[in-house]
Amino acid sequence: MNPPASPIGKDLVGLEPLSRQQILTILDTAEPFKEISERRIKKVPVLRGKTIVNLFFEASTRTRVSFEFAEKRLSADTVNISASGSSVVKGETLVDTARNLEAMRIDMVVIRHGSSGAARFLAERIPSNVVNAGDGRHEHPTQALLDLLTIRDHMGRIEGLRVCIVGDILHSRVARSNIYGLLKLGAEVAVCGPPTLLPYAIQELGVQVFTRVEDAIAWADVLNVLRLQLERMHGGYVPSLREYNRVWGITNQRLEAAGRDLLILHPGPMNRGVEIDSDVADGPHSVILNQVTNGVAVRMAVLYLLAGGQPERAEAAKEGVEA
Numbered sequence: 001m002n003p004p005a006s007p008i009g010k011d012l013v014g015l016e017p018l019s020r021q022q023i024l025t026i027l028d029t030a031e032p033f034k035e036i037s038e039r040r041i042k043k044v045p046v047l048r049g050k051t052i053v054n055l056f057f058e059a060s061t062r063t064r065v066s067f068e069f070a071e072k073r074l075s076a077d078t079v080n081i082s083a084s085g086s087s088v089v090k091g092e093t094l095v096d097t098a099r100n101l102e103a104m105r106i107d108m109v110v111i112r113h114g115s116s117g118a119a120r121f122l123a124e125r126i127p128s129n130v131v132n133a134g135d136g137r138h139e140h141p142t143q144a145l146l147d148l149l150t151i152r153d154h155m156g157r158i159e160g161l162r163v164c165i166v167g168d169i170l171h172s173r174v175a176r177s178n179i180y181g182l183l184k185l186g187a188e189v190a191v192c193g194p195p196t197l198l199p200y201a202i203q204e205l206g207v208q209v210f211t212r213v214e215d216a217i218a219w220a221d222v223l224n225v226l227r228l229q230l231e232r233m234h235g236g237y238v239p240s241l242r243e244y245n246r247v248w249g250i251t252n253q254r255l256e257a258a259g260r261d262l263l264i265l266h267p268g269p270m271n272r273g274v275e276i277d278s279d280v281a282d283g284p285h286s287v288i289l290n291q292v293t294n295g296v297a298v299r300m301a302v303l304y305l306l307a308g309g310q311p312e313r314a315e316a317a318k319e320g321v322e323a
């Protein structure tokens, strides 16, 4: 008998192709999975017998470790491959690498790649489920899902909230995935940053644009602060890091001027003293580490659903009750 169809499709390459209901299904499925990481023995048999390859062609701390914890806590067998230690350095193509892995009978591939579109390219060419762990400037869907879950946890809702994404929007896959997800769930969305770091015609995605960070802070309920992606910059996008902090940095002084509390998110890694000051990052309204904690539950939910798990069975599945 064929396994039941996944309610979110074969792959997760981005939030743009997902419906509002599919996004809510992932967030709601993550809720029961949160508790697994609080147990003394953090392991349930939900993905027993599944083999997952984590294919990371770009540096990562949070996403790579979070996927690996999610996989191990659901009892999947996992293999980690990085570009530097693989035959990619000998010239093997992405598809050949994946097809050779498939010849060893894998079930899923989690991929981070420097090229926009790499996850979709792979998903269209191999039968295994493909999960995008960040592709170039395109999308980072599980980051946006964990951001959405964290906002919902702390604000009680997403619909009607004003969320501003501040910083290097131009190079950010996190910004794109957040924009798609937040708009589908009914938030008002804005971006704010130096004009050199805003994509051309970004308004066409349905977002408002602020070019003064003080105006963004006065408008928003939630700030999602992004780092300057210096490794993707080949030119003078900002005069200096000190100047960036002076004009665009999220500081306590700027937040206090708003006269009300804003929820502060940052996907990491942070450049303290550049896009965000330490007293904000470590302050009472920061949920940056809550985001990291939620990342494991969100990734468990994505893996469970792609494997054919049904949302209404998640609670029973994590208690080891067979469907």
Ligand code: CP
Binding pocket: 059, 060, 061, 062, 063, 064, 134, 140, 143, 267, 268, 269
């Ligand atoms: N947020 C994020 O993607 O962090 P890493 O690059 O450390 O995975």
